[in-house]
């Protein structure tokens with residue numbers, strides 16, 4: 001394996017591609033650029049990449065179509081770039097096997113942080129991309145549908161923001177385990193350096209309110225003073 005992880009950028013706008021190439025090189029990756037989906041598929045056939053950054057609007061098809069074709073032969077992680085910030089794009093993209101997405105305009109720093117976060121996840125032995133069951137027993141009153149980014153609490157689907165979803169997912173997958181604020185920042189936010197500790201507290205607060213809206217009196221998220229948060233284990 002080469003020392004630098006190879007990242008394939010499939011993006012038809014040269015200015016965006018240049019920015020991405022520069023940002024990824026600066027962060028220690030070996031990026032390559034293809035301007036069409038067809039060229040991207042050919043590149044993937046010739047060489048193995050650690051990750052693909054895939055534009056949704058390409059001249060020879062949509063990124064979603066190309067993702068499907070990539071998925072037919074490879075589990076390489078895919079980050080979509082989209083100009084449309086709609087839930088439909090997001091769900092469709094993730095159902096097709098995308099691992100994450102960024103809405104244009106985004107900062108190069110945001111992109112490299114996402115790339116690193118995904119590679120950390122996939123290189124820690126977890127199966128890349130394939131929607132798999134959590135490795136540990138999740139909390140019984142929670143049902144996590146990672147493919148659709150939905151968590152049900154006592155059978156009711158919660159309306160969560162992106163970070164609330166990730167936060168609750170981390171806690172609910174390992175009931176009883178205490179996570180420090182730093183660990184939650186690291187696991188949930190792509191760019192922890194730019195966020196504040198208070199961010200975790202604020203999100204825990206809004207998630208709690210949403211859980212109480214479903215089951216008044218229920219407070220499955222426990223605060224451990226000076227330590228962090230955990231999800232109450234089933235008794």
Ligand code: CA
Nearest residue numbers: 012055057058
């Ligand atoms: Ca485009």
